[in-house]
Amino acid sequence: MTAVMIQGCGSNVGKSLLVAGLCRAARRRGLSVAPFKPQNMSNNAAVTLDGGEIGRAQALQALACGLQPHTDMNPVLLKPETDTGAQVVVQGRRVATVRARDYARLKPQLLQPVLDSFQRLRDAHDLVIVEGAGSPAEVNLRADDIANMGFARAANVPVILVGDIDRGGVIAQIVGTQAVLDDGDAAMVRGFIINKFRGDPRLFDDGYRLIEDRTGWRGLGVVPFFPEASRLPAEDALDLTRGGGGGPVRIACLALSRIANFDDLDPLRIEPCVDLVMVRQGEAIPGDRDLVIIPGSKSTRGDLDFLRAQGWDIDLRAHIRRGGQVLGICGGYQMLGRTIADPEGIEGPAGESPGLGLLDVRTVMTADKRLTRTDAVHAPTGQKMQGYEIHIGRTEGPDCARPFALVDGRPEGAISPDGRVMGSYLHGIFGSDGFRAAFLSRFGGSAGIDYGFEVRRVLDLLADHVEANLDVDRLLGIAN
Structure with missing residues (x-):
């Protein structure tokens, strides 16, 4: 058991929250666990003890793990300055400001720092829970990818795919993602999660089985909407x-x-x-x-x-x-x-x-x-x-x-x-x-x-929510 990666069928499907809940659940099981996001795009940054900056979502995940935030937890941070340009922060330090179309030329230089940071976390902890960015279905961005399948294959980390049923079309989200992935990328996916369900989850039993039958991937659970998320720091x-x-x-x-x-x-x-x-x-x-x-x-x-x-x-x-x-x-x-x-x-x-x-x-x-x-x-x-x-x-x-x-x-x-x-x-x-x-x-x-107590309380509730609705043992058993 060393690492598992949570990727999403799209942005804002709830990956960050699920990773925080899984980190808290793993820590409760006596594991030394750390969060990792190869590439994040956010202007909401946290300052780390080692004097750098990372995405604030990874700082919250670190808290869920009982750790201080470290620049290795988010080695590439993109901070948009205009609609077409962003500041590039690598291992906590600003290295450039580039236009979106120029970033593709920079990406090949970023994979090694990403892998170096990941390896340091892997060496220091029993488990690293990795969060993807955006969606692996954006295959037009697959060349030199460091955020999703490019990282997963380079680091040999198995993937769990998350679909958001609240926005509708979750069957197409997951089945369609498999349809556009190449065979090598699709082989990295070991299971899926349905997130943000409202109502009786048994009403989705047929849809759940359909996804399993169409993809051959194992379902790991249906996670109901978590209202208390509004009390955690917004990403x-x-x-x-x-x-x-x-x-x-x-x-x-x-x-x-x-x-x-x-x-x-x-x-x-x-x-x-x-x-x-x-x-x-x-x-x-x-x-x-x-x-x-x-x-x-x-x-x-x-x-x-x-x-x-x-x-x-x-x-x-x-x-x-x-x-x-x-x-x-x-x-x-x-x-x-x-x-x-x-x-x-x-x-x-x-x-x-x-x-x-x-x-x-x-x-x-x-x-x-x-x-x-x-x-x-x-x-x-x-x-x-x-x-x-x-x-x-x-x-x-x-x-x-x-x-x-x-x-x-x-x-x-x-x-x-x-x-x-x-x-x-x-x-x-x-x-x-x-x-x-x-x-x-x-x-x-x-x-x-008491703000600090309130955040910790909700993280504990989130871990309870994850444990109650996911097959956490099977998910952690997928870690490679």
């Missing part, structure tokens, strides 16, 4: 919806086109005292909000243009005139200032953009990227915070004299003279219960959850 910005219990603290977050590291919102989404809404393209910022959050962005100047195109700059000024408050995090903090200069064209075309002018600070983009976990103190309340920094750029100006936080006694971030506009580079700080409670109390809220 995709599309998963972000209204959160909280309709409580007294009314918060809006701007859904920027290149929103990044939106895990800042996860603790707020599940706080009973918080009513959180995502303001999406074409929508106005609601007039009843106490706080508006401008989140991080992978393309700060580009998203500043996007923000203005929605009329949100006008809405923000009206919100502040009504007595509302604004918090900008990372790229959102940069947008709040007077100017954002990118003289070297690091995030896009070189140049300078006027900011929102809500903080008296100016930002200059620099080539150096800051990646670190950070212990801080919230300057206004004295509450301790734990978070992380993952940004380029240096921000300075008069409002930095009123810092949002203190890091090793040094000022960090900025607050406007009237206290209504705040900016900080610190991500993940709302996961600190004491700080979150103190921050929400200024809006009349009373934080009521």
